[in-house]
Amino acid sequence: MFFCLMKFSNALIEWYHPNKRDLPWRDTKNPYFIWISEIILQQTRVQQGLGYYMRFIEAFPTIESLANAPLEKVLKCWQGLGYYTRARNIHLTAKFVVDEYNGVLPNTYAGLLKLRGIGDYTAAAIASFAFDEPVAAIDGNVYRIYARVFGIYAPIDKGVGKKIVREIATAEFDLKQPATFNQAIMDLGGQVCLPKNPLCESCPIKAICYAFKCGEVASLPVKALKTKVRDRYFYYILIRYGIFTYISQRKDKDIWHSLFEFPLIESYHALQPEEVMLTSDWVDICGNGRVEVTYISDEQKHLLSHQHLFSRFFIVEVEKPSYLLLRDYTKVLINDMEEFSTPRLIERFLAAEPAAKYFIKGVDF
Template sequence: MDFSSILLKWYQANARDLPWRNTTNPYYIWVSEVILQQTRVVQGISYYYRFIERFPTIQSLADADIDDVMKVWQGLGYYTRARNLKAGAIQVLEQYDGRLPTTCKELLKIKGLGAYSAAAIASFAFGEAVPAVDGNVYRILSRIFGIFTPIDSISGKKEFFALANELISRSEPGRFNQALIDFGALQCTPKSPRCPECPFADYCYAFQNNLIAALPVKGKKKPPTDRFFYYFMVKHQGYSYIKRREQKDIWHSLYEFPMLETSAALKPDELIAMLNNLSFLSGSKVKVLNISQPIRHVLSHRTIWATFLILEVDKPNYVLAEEYVRVPIDNINNYSLPRLIDAYMAAEPAVKYFSAKK
């Protein structure tokens, strides 16, 4: 079986027309690869256009304010990608004279680029014959060649990379890697793959042995952990208060209301009882306007249970004045917010509330 020839023939007839495939600009390809690290193609296209329109060059991205970058990225999630992209742009200016390095080995030194992204950029933009191995490749190769080594094991990663490196077209590595991406997205899909019309049907171990659902093999995932967030929208004369998240955690560099995280869920009366103990409310006369029902927000490794409290104070204390940004309530959405808070602000009138004690 000539794997590469069969795959490239299929690709010629079925390739998707994607904007980052119609450019040789390495920076645009870099942006697309970072966006697609954790984002579906359909959603990523609009963000790709938006991002390169706002930051058309490495220089413009490096010079941009981080708040501007995060705002353009807002809604994509996994915000570390945006921070790393800006940091990487600065790094390219300082260490590579403003030009992306042309080899996978050097690209791996750029902030935020892992093995797959570096290989993809190296092959797409510079024609280096290095396989870009992601979930699509694991699935395709495990099914066709009957590989049962867990794909999330160290030995599995080495085995799949070695096989992909053996199969890759040396003359058209970029097209080969793109073809695997589309083959996994359109033909050899995770569920309900189009096996009868697959060009590899006669060679595919999984199809011939009725093991499509069994491959690829993955190790057991840990169940997501629960976290309990309480956000306090403090109102005073049409203004509220937000603060940038600085800790090394989810949503780093995004803005949020004053918040409290607890190890277990609190009842509304427990929340109200502890208001006087919160530093940003100390010394203020507080009126509780609303307490939302817990809102479930699922991330990859954790589930956030967020409760929003709308409060009104007679005067903001020194903590609010010194540590938070005072913002007109109608302008809060101008700041880069976690999707959870952005969605709450958009849906606030429809959010279900407990009956707040006055």
């Protein structure tokens, strides 16, 4: 390992000033804005998250406005970002901070860690960016950079590897410029020291980088865990009962908790449309009256981090609602569907599929 402490910090910060990304949450010391930006950027690329951040701050400009908003409005504003637990947690945390701390976020790393949905990295980022607390913010970018620069072969997703990186990150940390150092190393990971095809020749610390010198860039960092991807098959039944349809809110501890969806038939293997219509679930949803299937979509693939979803949409006109629809679903005006927060794949179907115009407006397709 090459422990060139001053060289590392100086080279990094010298590179950062002319190369830093122009991002709105960097122009403020407001801990609320910084908190929202950090939560949005979890599992989300900066360019994608930027628009969501601007819309979210416009909708909820203060922590009080977020705390007082109904969850449904928060989820609607979050729609499309995925990982909806993040939205539910910031809503709960905003309520807690308003009720317990008079709307003022804690101004220390230790205090921030006590809040729901705020872990080590997020607490360190807020504490350093908003309050200049000298604490290293260590995210995936930082783990990758230190593993390459210092030749760490211990898996960074295991305890030993994490411990080594944290010790080095603490030793390397620039106590005099905590916010600048944290932002600089994140930008280096986001612009230069990329997971794949890093721009090593443009890297300001290549002279002290173990992986670059030894030709090990592609081998580092090492990860031990590989999560198995699960395939699921979703068949949505878009009921059209006059000007009404039926939806329900997902309650199980599963993806899309609290979002609204149409009646769903789920299978753990692919079904042809005619097989879907022969299931007992189909009969329960559509009932025994006159049923007309007016549209069946092609299969669509939707990728989540650990799941691949294969979906089809059936538009079905019914003479009368089934007992199951009356008991377990909510009848809503079809034209009001856009007011409900739905999973991205449903939102995408309703916005882009020509048949959805017929479903929503009764327009031929």
